[in-house]
Amino acid sequence: MRKRFSVFDFFELFTIIITIIVIIFSSTLILAIVLKGLPYLGEAFYSEEVRFSIKLSLYTATISTVICMALAIPTAYALTRTSFPFKKLCQIIIELPLSMPYLVLGLSLLIIFSSDFGKALKSMGFKVVFDKNGIILAQTVVNLPYVIRFIRTAFEEVDERLEFISGSLGATKWERFITITLPLSKNAIITTIILAWSRGLGEFGATLMLVGATRMKTETLTTSVYLNLATGDTGASMASATVILIISLISLFVTNWIGKKNTQESRMKDVKSW
DSSP states (O other): OHHHHHHHHHHHHHHHHHHHHHHHHHHHHHHHHHHHHHHHHHHHHTOHHHHHHHHHHHHHHHHHHHHHHHHHHHHHHHHHHOOOTTHHHHHHHHHGGGGSOHHHHHHHHHHHHTSHHHHHHHHTTOOOTTSHHHHHHHHHHHHHHHHHHHHHHHHHTSOHHHHHHHHHTTOOHHHHIIIIIHHHTHHHHHHHHHHHHHHHHHOOHHHHHHHOOOTTTSOOHHHHHHHHHHTTOHHHHHHHHHHHHHHHHHHHHHHHHHHHHHHHHHHHHHHHHO
8 A cells, every 4th residue: 555655656746847847948938038038129119110010910810810710610510510421521621731731731822822813813902922911811721720629629518408408499590509509608719719819920831931021011920030030130039029928928818717717607507506
């Protein structure tokens, strides 16, 4: 018995040590950016280039997040609440970009929109390659599979018996979706929106392949880090990286707060049910 406890204590100690190592490593990564970037942060906000990159990043991330949610919610509903041929295959195709490098996704977009199809869109006034529309498209393509997976998981956790009872009382599928599925998935959807928006701000690989890195034109925050580092302006690069880090920390804090609130509400419901 004593031996069993000693083995258990050793395993627990081992996991704690590994956790401390991970925390130290993660903290070092964050501090490296903060300590180098903070001295240049105030100066950066007076830079027209940095302000442009912040505005463009916020704009494109917001638009791409709205598009992702508009596409992901009906797709997730179809994958969880309807039956159609080759459903599993469709799900695999939708999630396939998750395993693809972002540079490859960007290259695919570049091939598509450099073709006659892309030229036709350009002639109609919708530019994608080397344009901010391309940034929105790249962010959408990168984030959409993640958003669909998160929303699909949220819908799967909703008790379908509630929808069945509502349907037996005469509610249509649309009414069940609006009054039951969406409200019960509210916190998960809000969390997904924040994560998608944050990921949009940090997207770089696919964006670089599709729209390039042009100052004051397609320069997002991540592109600003790349351009300034490439030209030797470490201060501006660190300042842009610090802005990204601050936004990411705020997003993470809000996400955790919503998750904690959701857990507390679930516990309160369990207590009331008893």
